[in-house]
Amino acid sequence: MNVQPFSTSKPVERGIQQLSKIENYDSSTYKTLAFYKFHKFTKPELEAFRTQLLTDLGEFGIVGRIYISTEGVNAQIACPEECLEKLEEYRKNVLNPMFDNNLMELNIGTEHGKRSFRALHVRIRKQLIVDGLDSSTYDLDNEPSHLSPAEWHERLSTYETQHGEKPILIDMRNHYESKIGYFDGAICPDADTYKDSIDAMNEICENLPRDQEIFMYCTGGIRCTKAGAILQSASKFNTVHLVEGGITSYGRWVSEQEDKESLFRGKNFTFDARMGEKITDEVIEHFEPSGAVMVDGVRVFMKQGEKDMDASSKRVVIGKKGVRCDHEHTRRTRAIEILGQPGEILKEWAKAGRDLPPKPVQL
Template sequence: MFSLPQANQPYKVMAIYKFADLPDCAELQPRLAKFCCGLGIKGTLILAPEGINGTVAGTVDAIDALASYLSDGPDFGTRLIGAEIKFSTAATMPFLRMKVRLKPEIVTLRAPEANPAKAVGTYVEPEDWNGLIERNDVVLVDTRNDYEVGLGTFQRALDPATKSFTEFKDYVETHLDPARDKKVAMFCTGGIRCEKASSYLLSKGFEEVFHLKGGILKYLETVPEDQSRFAGECFVFDERVSVGHGLVEGDATLCRACRHPLTAADRADPKYREGIACPHCSDDLAKHAAAAERQKQMDLARQRGGAHLGDDAAQAATRARARKRAEAEASRERNKAG
């Protein structure tokens, strides 16, 4: 577990996962939801017989209380001790509501042979990651989906071009060979997909499997930017959209039609229409019609001095990013003048 300096940001964000034995997850669901809602926490937590996964945000005191409740509270006991937990901050609440969901898996692979509680690859600390992935005998694989890879990835990493994690099994079958690929290193956003992916590769006979402990988020928080081998920004599943080194909010935004993350180049594309379309969904007229109607209702709500449902967090986050970019630009101009 680690915590970032608060940097005067009012919201604390906690990402957590752990593969643990939770056969009573259905009983835990309402208790956990009540605890979070009572503290004004928002976000999503997934409970499954194999463990917990999710990201939530709230005040500093509320998130600290939740972390304590999960690590040694009466409902979970000691089962979540050692969970992978990452803290960051946000200028605005990045979620709209609190959800605690029950699912068969905390990260869906649909491969029963992949059981991180029984077998998992070798963890590699962020400070040791560069040395590993620069070796010529190591195959480096990004286990995330294509839209995440598009925002940023490690140099030399292979992109499986998957739309969902379940497709990773097909990629392994067609592109990786345990007889040829003796050493495979993998990474993902926070580490959870890699734990399952590494367990899956071991079940298929791969000899040495490595994965980045804490994922890209831990790497960006730990490794100095001038030593980084990660190019771009890391996609996150909330209204921040992406983060960069130090886990500061990135420049990416979301297409409100298809939910694809957008870079500055995407937003400069002639096919981009704010709130309605982007280069990734330019041919999907059905999505455009729905997004155009939503944008119309948002514009009408703003004209009336209100906010369209679901618009508060997204618009506030956009304004906060614009403000930070303006402040950074002003600071650079002052430095030039001095």
């Protein structure tokens, strides 16, 4: 990868300049979108790439979360509508060549509103998504089949007629995500983390013949791209399919089809101020834990959206009250380091009398 030179101005000054640009945009016109790509980077390239993204995307008033690692890039962002064309040009002419001209197109959400993130953060991670496995045991270059939404719809719609059995369709998201929306016939594991999803996937597929087609889906595609590579390279399955762009892309496609009924029911859970985007009008279930719970001096609570976010939205906020962060800007304390596994958090919620997310039904 050839990272372009970037400004050497102080990070604080850049942050102030970017904030002033963001405030000049109408927060109600932001469009939420995503893109990702697994691609090998060296560690020395990451800091320069991080600064370049902060500088260049900040010029467009973009906010959101971008994770980069030696595995590639994963971005969930919100862009002022008037800058979408500039962002697409930047993706095509600047970012795409860095990824061997194979970076996916911008995956635009199905619902918007006020901007769904407060600020722009680009963070360097060890992995884009933590799988709990030894990375030497699988090959991310062994990517699964990426079906277009139209191909995905056709394959799932006709599979039982053609093969005399239902497809193996795995939801690679956490259980609280699948509780508000899922594809008909999907296996929805009781997973709290991506590692749990990988464990469940391996258990589901353990005794299947290796020529069995496997279908899987997630929000935008990145979790399935990695999971599919693991199944094909580590478990030696011949064919794993995912829907290109995930539920988001499928939802956008099916909304444009007058003669197609959606195979996905309910809402697509999103990790931003929207807390989900509608695919169909069906309301499957709600999950809205509220109030603060103290766990070893740490507050775990739901909080109203930040400035310029939709006031009716909520987001999960986890942190220590009154304790200054002593980490460098490239290092953040992850919730799991403070609180332990998600199951332990839920136990504390239960002790405090809070409503817990309902257990999913395996379909």
